[in-house]
Amino acid sequence: MYIHVYGLFIIMTIGRIEIKTMNPLIEEQQKKNIAAKSPCICGNLRRAGRLVTKIYDTHLQPIGIKVTQYTLLLAVQRIGPVTITKLADEVILERTACTRNLKVLEGKNLIRFQQGPDKRMKHIALTAKGVDKIKEASPLWGQAQNFIFREVGEAQSLELLDELTRIISLLRPE
Helix, strand or coil: CEEEECCEEEEEECCEEEEEECCHHHHHHHHHCHHHCCCCHHHHHHHHHHHHHHHHHHHHHHHCCCHHHHHHHHHHHHHCCECHHHHHHHHCCCHHHHHHHHHHHHHCCCEEEEECCCCCCEEEEECHHHHHHHHHHHHHHHHHHHHHHHHHCHHHHHHHHHHHHHHHHHHCCC
16 A cells, blocks of 8 residues: 655555655665664654753753753843743743743742733843853853764754754744
């Protein structure tokens, strides 16, 4: 039985599913990339993301912060006092997940919630301790970044950054 799905043929056989591509370039790439074990872009991005996150978290561990928290602190620093919704949109994170992460940062006294111009909205702002934490984390983040560049290769890392930026701009809803 053949089912055409986004440029792939799915061939169903008894007891298993095989994936065959229509495109010989994709098929050749899959032969080279045995480690991926899946043609699923999402699954492979998530797997790579978990590995990269672990590297950054390991480097940031001595100061008690995770890369997800560091990213939020940097976004608040860059944007200035911001609502949870705007921050979640900026970092492409579900609002509820963003709120959970912000509560951890608030508990560490790295951010504070303050009244916005509209009394119904709270704004997130960095505390002095949050600014200090960014300064403390920056060289450790740089060490993690350098580790990735060494392991992956400088040119490939820069290409990856460019490609990820391009993908985000293409797929991000406006």
